[in-house]
Amino acid sequence: MITLALSKGRIFEETMPLLAAAGIEVTEDPDKSRKLILATTRADVRVVLVRASDVPTYVQYGGADLGVTGLDVLLEHGNQGLYQPLDLRIAACRLSVAVRADYDYASAVKQGSRIKVATKYVGLARDFFASKGVHVDLIKLYGSMELAPLTGLADAIVDLVSTGNTLKANHLVEVERIMDISARLVVNQAALKLKREAIRRIVDAFESAIPSA
Ligand code: PRT
Ligand code: MG
Numbered sequence: 001m002i003t004l005a006l007s008k009g010r011i012f013e014e015t016m017p018l019l020a021a022a023g024i025e026v027t028e029d030p031d032k033s034r035k036l037i038l039a040t041t042r043a044d045v046r047v048v049l050v051r052a053s054d055v056p057t058y059v060q061y062g063g064a065d066l067g068v069t070g071l072d073v074l075l076e077h078g079n080q081g082l083y084q085p086l087d088l089r090i091a092a093c094r095l096s097v098a099v100r101a102d103y104d105y106a107s108a109v110k111q112g113s114r115i116k117v118a119t120k121y122v123g124l125a126r127d128f129f130a131s132k133g134v135h136v137d138l139i140k141l142y143g144s145m146e147l148a149p150l151t152g153l154a155d156a157i158v159d160l161v162s163t164g165n166t167l168k169a170n171h172l173v174e175v176e177r178i179m180d181i182s183a184r185l186v187v188n189q190a191a192l193k194l195k196r197e198a199i200r201r202i203v204d205a206f207e208s209a210i211p212s213a
Contacts, residue, residue, distance in 0.1 A: 002045045002198050005064035007052035011183060014090035015068045021209030022202050044198070056082060056186060065191035065199060071181045072160060076123050083192055085203050086185040089211050093162040095124065097176040100149045105156065105175045109134055118148035119158035128158070128178050146170040 004019075006012045008030050019025065025041045030049055038047040050058050055069040056077040068088065072095055097117075099105045108115050109132075118139040119125045129136045139154055146166055148154040160181060161167060161174055185206055192199055 002066070002195060002202065003064040004045065004047050004202075005050050005055045005058040005067035006047055007055060007069075008049055009052075010091045011052060011055075011068050011070070012049070014183065015088075018088065018090070018206045018209045022205030024202075045202075053077070059186050059188050062188050062190060065188050065195060066202065067186050068183050069186055070160075070183050071179075072121060072124070074184055074186065076121050079186075081189055083187040083189050084184055085187060086207055086210065088183045088185055088206065089213065091181075091183040093160045093181050095121065095158065095178040095181055096161045096174045097156055097158055097178065098146075098149075098161070098167050098172045098174050099156045101171050101173050103149065103155055108155070115156055116154040117156045117158060118145055118154035120145065121158050124178065125158040146172060 006015055012030060016026065023042070024045050026038050026047055027040060028035060028038045030038060036049050038049065040046060048058070048064055052070065053073050055067040056074055056079070058064040059067040060081040070091060074084070097105070112135060114135045114137055116139060117125055117129070117136045118141050120141055120143070122138050122140050125136070125138055139148070141148065145157040145159040148157055149172060150170060157172070158178065164174065167174060185203065187199060187203070
């Protein structure tokens with residue numbers, strides 16, 4: 001049995017065409033069922049639904065053999081015990097710094113002021129600002145980062161941006177792009193040895209179906 005960990009939403013949806021290329025179709029709709037283990041058209045392949053931030057953990061400890069996870073989640077988690085064979089080029093976005101339109105970020109950086117930054121990505125934000133020599137106080141949030149500068153909780157946020165519509169709707173502006181993000185296939189290292197053939201076939205099929213740049 002091969003177990004693939006996915007999160008509901010864009011990762012699940014954008015992984016379906018890749019699975020189809022491997023001749024695998026999920027036979028249940030995750031939005032219409034409360035099941036967390038989904039069968040597929042292949043008796044030896046199943047999908048488990050986990051929180052996006054839990055995918056690396058499931059694969060690292062062998063709760064799943066493979067998983068699809070954003071580079072943001074993967075870097076924040078650390079890639080210990082994970083073999084990372086493919087950039088799937090799906091669920092693309094960027095990790096950026098954003099502030100209120102009336103906050104002068106450039107001056108704050110230049111003057112060496114301490115900047116209050118709210119983010120779910122405390123590790124990535126710490127590394128980024130340290131590499132630039134910018135002093136920050138990091139505030140950990142679990143969601144709705146966009147609200148933090150509007151309420152005075154923080155001066156800036158570090159969050160994912162794709163269309164930019166969410167920032168715009170909240171009168172925030174992107175002031176720095178930290179890195180480009182896309183979803184990665186991750187594989188448990190022990191599974192790679194024990195189930196080499198079956199995993200190799202899935203990895204190869206995914207690779208052949210990756211959207212071109
Ligand atoms: O939602 P939940 O708390 O359950 O988990 P999650 O937010 O971690 O999962 P999900 O499904 O929202 O995101 C899974 C992965 O998709 C992320 O880890 C990213 O790698 C990737 N991804 C790609 C995105 C986006 N694009 C994205 N736009 N994840 C989140 N967003 C959010 C962003 O945080 C912001 O709130 O969408 C908003 C901005 O979008 P635009 O289009 O308005 O700019
Ligand atoms: Mg989300």
